[in-house]
Every structure is written in structure tokens, then in C-alpha cells.
Amino acid sequence: MAARVLTVTSGKGGVGKTTLTANLGVALAMQGQRVVVIDADVGLRNLDVMLGLENRIVYDLVDVVEGRCRLRQAMVRDKRLSELYLLPAAQTRDKTSVQPDDMVRICDQLREHHDYILIDSPAGIEQGFRYAIAPSTGILIVTNPEVSAVRDADRVIGIVEAEEKGPPRLVINRLRPQLVKRGEMLSVADVVELLAIDLIGVVPEDQAVLFSANRGQPLAFAKDSSQAGQSFHNIARRILGKDVPFMPIREPGMLQRILGIVGLGEDG
Amino acid sequence: MTLDTITIKGIRQGLLITLGDRGWSEELRDLESRLSASPSFFRGGRVALDVGSLELSYSEIEAVHTLLTRHRVELWALVGSSAATEAAAQEIGLVIDLGPSAPREKKTESQEDEGPMTEGMVVRRTLRSGQSLRHPGHIVVIGDVNPGAEIVAGGDIVVWGRVRGVVHAGALGDEGAVICALDLSPMQLRIAGHIARSPEERRRTAIPEMASVRQGQLVAVPWQGTGSGWGG
Numbered sequence A: 001m002a003a004r005v006l007t008v009t010s011g012k013g014g015v016g017k018t019t020l021t022a023n024l025g026v027a028l029a030m031q032g033q034r035v036v037v038i039d040a041d042v043g044l045r046n047l048d049v050m051l052g053l054e055n056r057i058v059y060d061l062v063d064v065v066e067g068r069c070r071l072r073q074a075m076v077r078d079k080r081l082s083e084l085y086l087l088p089a090a091q092t093r094d095k096t097s098v099q100p101d102d103m104v105r106i107c108d109q110l111r112e113h114h115d116y117i118l119i120d121s122p123a124g125i126e127q128g129f130r131y132a133i134a135p136s137t138g139i140l141i142v143t144n145p146e147v148s149a150v151r152d153a154d155r156v157i158g159i160v161e162a163e164e165k166g167p168p169r170l171v172i173n174r175l176r177p178q179l180v181k182r183g184e185m186l187s188v189a190d191v192v193e194l195l196a197i198d199l200i201g202v203v204p205e206d207q208a209v210l211f212s213a214n215r216g217q218p219l220a221f222a223k224d225s226s227q228a229g230q231s232f233h234n235i236a237r238r239i240l241g242k243d244v245p246f247m248p249i250r251e252p253g254m255l256q257r258i259l260g261i262v263g264l265g266e267d268g
Numbered sequence B: 001m002t003l004d005t006i007t008i009k010g011i012r013q014g015l016l017i018t019l020g021d022r023g024w025s026e027e028l029r030d031l032e033s034r035l036s037a038s039p040s041f042f043r044g045g046r047v048a049l050d051v052g053s054l055e056l057s058y059s060e061i062e063a064v065h066t067l068l069t070r071h072r073v074e075l076w077a078l079v080g081s082s083a084a085t086e087a088a089a090q091e092i093g094l095v096i097d098l099g100p101s102a103p104r105e106k107k108t109e110s111q112e113d114e115g116p117m118t119e120g121m122v123v124r125r126t127l128r129s130g131q132s133l134r135h136p137g138h139i140v141v142i143g144d145v146n147p148g149a150e151i152v153a154g155g156d157i158v159v160w161g162r163v164r165g166v167v168h169a170g171a172l173g174d175e176g177a178v179i180c181a182l183d184l185s186p187m188q189l190r191i192a193g194h195i196a197r198s199p200e201e202r203r204r205t206a207i208p209e210m211a212s213v214r215q216g217q218l219v220a221v222p223w224q225g226t227g228s229g230w231g232g
Helices: A017-030 A047-051 A061-065 A100-111 A127-133 A147-162 A177-181 A188-195 A207-215 A219-225 A227-239 B024-037 B058-070 B083-092
Strands: A004-009 A035-039 A084-087 A116-120 A138-143 A169-175 A198-204 B007-011 B014-018 B046-050 B074-079 B120-123 B132-135 B138-142 B150-153 B157-163 B166-169 B179-184 B188-191 B194-196 B209-214 B217-222
Touching: A004 A017, A004 A127, A017 A035, A017 A047, A017 A084, A017 A116, A017 A138, A017 A169, A017 A219, A017 A227, A035 A047, A035 A100, A047 A084, A061 A100, A100 A116, A100 A127, A116 A127, A138 A147, A138 A188, A147 A188, A169 A188, A188 A198, A198 A227, A207 A219, A207 A227, A219 A227, B024 B058, B058 B074, B058 B083, B074 B083, B120 B132, B132 B138, B138 B150, B150 B157, B157 B166, B166 B179, B179 B188, B188 B209, B194 B217
Parallel strands: A004 A116, A004 A138, A035 A084, A035 A116, A138 A169, A169 A198, B014 B046, B046 B074, B120 B138, B132 B150, B138 B157, B150 B166, B157 B179, B166 B188
Antiparallel strands: B007 B014, B179 B209, B188 B194, B209 B217
């Protein structure tokens, strides 16, 4: 069966697209899928650092597009998981170097030999976003429970819906249940009510994400040692079609679960 | 200045522009002049084009489509009596049959003069951030108006949902226009030249309200409630 191509995008920068792409790639590979993750943020690449693979990059996406190497030469195989590959972005070029057709061609080549292709989209709604969604069969929107992020997500969803890529799905990242309880942060229900798309995951704010990024070891590798890690695995399972109930998120010092709309507590 | 032979009517789905019979290139020029003369009237609207007996090729239809897109108008239908024109329009993806809608809305009888604008558009979707709707007549939205979305109507605005974006009724100068919503919490609300924003405190429960200009001020009156002014 040909691969599914999922683009992870958000509109707003810094909400967790790269973190999600890296961890989702790891989680899917740990669950037996053959995965390629593509860094589409040409000029500001980060996915390689998140995965701890930056020292092993020889060729990149732009080299492939411009014909200086074969596609397989640019793909970096993860040493920890044999079925996880990275196609890195170029750092010394910019987004004018890639066109939507280039991405479609590359994904067509990859489809036969992999199960999932995850594309880490750059922020914004300009050319980088455009070529990142071009080959996509499904789009994941990442947002934070924060007004500006949700505003941008809404804009992006409007654009995606017009492109007829199928209904996008939502990941709410960096949730802090204690702030929600104090009315200082939007709740899951608030965000879902406004964006009105299917929720596929809620990831809590977790310091461990910072440490893992610095070490190049995504949290999903040690999923039982952090809530965020578990959330990433739950998202992977939902993507694979499994019905995974949202789990309660406990923040240190929190005594009880907060319930929003029925079925949408502060869960992950 | 010569008058062109183009006529514009409001229909259920937006605007119907009927071209005259002076030949394609003349009509195209006249259409361009009309679009340029009233940008805010057309921008964001949906247009059906009636080309009469003109025989148009794919590229000619594409050209008028591009012209309208440049003025931020969506061309959704093209009707005409020539089979060749119909075939080309279908190929581009345009509707060739306007359906059972009457070409002109009937003016409602009323004791008072309701003003010239009784035509409107009904839209059944939520407007997301960055999207906008414009119409010289009334606009009804069955859905929400999200923050970052905007509606500009020459007539009234009725939203069967939440208003959290920018809504502007009476945009062509009609101070008697009103704005109704099930949950009126706009970023900005305008009627004719008056502008207001929602009060700071966020209401707990939504109540249906109607906003209008009374004695020079923008006021919102709840559907059921005691007294006037901002509800809640």
C-alpha cells in the first residue's frame, strides 16, 4: 500500500511542529511503521537537531531537487530505529529553492517503500507552507492554547480546507492544566470550539521536551518516563486508526482532573 | 461617457452580471471598468455571468475568470445560450445552470420605506480567520464568524452563530441597518460610520442580541431581557 503523507503545520512559529514531527516519526517507527520525516524548513532547519542526526548530513532536500544527488543518498537513517529516515533541509539556501512539484515528485518516489512520510512545514502561509502541503494526503495542525496561536491556526485551517486535502486534524501542544483551571489559559474545549476540527492529540507542557531537544533524543524513545512521550505515542496510535481515549494530564501539585465539555477534559 | 450594456442584479447566490451584445472584447472592457469603479461593492462577492448568445472559447472564459479574480470576485457560474460556450464553461469547472432561483428577488411590501436594498446572500459555513464576505445587500451567516474574519454588508447582518470577528452593516451609509447574532462578541462592530468594540469582561453565557444605532450611539439589545444597552 502506498504511503500516507502527513504535513505538520501551524501558521504560528514555535508551537511545536518540529517536536511533534520528530516524536511522531519515532513513535510510528517504534510501532512497526516504515517512516521518512522530511524537514521542509529550508534555510532554518531544525528537525535534524531534534533527532540528533545533524552530524550525519551529507546531502539535503535542495541537493535532491537540483539533481546533485540521488534521493537515497540524502536520506539519513536513524541508528536507533532502522525504519526511520530523515530527509534534511538545506541550511545555506532558502525557500525559493523548492517548488510544490518538487515535493510531489519526491514523495511519489518515496511512497513505494515507506508507510508514512511526515513533512515538517515551516511557519507561515507563504511558499514554504505551500510546498510542504503540496504532496500531502492529510494535514496535522499544531497549536498552543493561546490566542495568537489559535488565530493563526484558524487562518491555516481555512486555507487547507479550501485546498481540499481532506479535513485537517488538531494537536494542542503545551497545555498547562493549572493555568487553565485559574482561567489564565484557554482550555482544550475553548480551542476545539473555535477551530472546529477533529482533535487527535493533546500534549502537556513538559520540561523534558527541552532536555530531549538539546540532546537530540526525542521523548518518544522513552515513552513511559514522561507524559509528553506518552501523548506522542497516543497520537501515533490514533493516526494508525486505533481508538485511544484521551488520558488525564497531571501537573505537579494538581489534585484533580478538570473537565471541560463532555469527552474533552484536560486530557492527552 | 457612453453607458455600457451590462446589468447587475442580486440573486440568491450573490450577484448576476448580464453582459450586453456589443461583442466580447467590448463587453470585457466594460466589465473591467465596472469592477474598477466600485471595488468595495464587488470585492469578496460571488458572481454568476450571463453571456447571452456569445460563443466563448476556453481561453476567453479563462480570461474573464482571471479578470474577476483580480478584483477578488469569485466566478462560480457562467450561463449562455450557445452549446459551445456551455461546454467550455463546464471544462473550466463552472456551473452552467443557475437552478430554480428567480433572477430577481421580489421586493417585500411594507408600510415603511425599507430602502432600496432587500436582496441578500445566505452563507452556511463558519468564516475563519482571514476570510471575508461582502455584499451590497444583506448577509446571513449560518455558522460562526471567527476572530480575524470580516463581514461587510450594505444592508443588515444576521449571524446564526457566534460573532467574534469584525462585522460592518450599513456599509454604504445606511444607519438604520442592524446586526443580529446568537452570540455577539465581535472584535469590532460597525454600522454605517459608527464603530464600537465589545466590553472587556467576557460574558459567561451567550445571549442573542441585536445591535443598532440609537440616538447616535451603537447599542446592543438582548432578545429577551430587561432594559437596553450592552447585555449580560
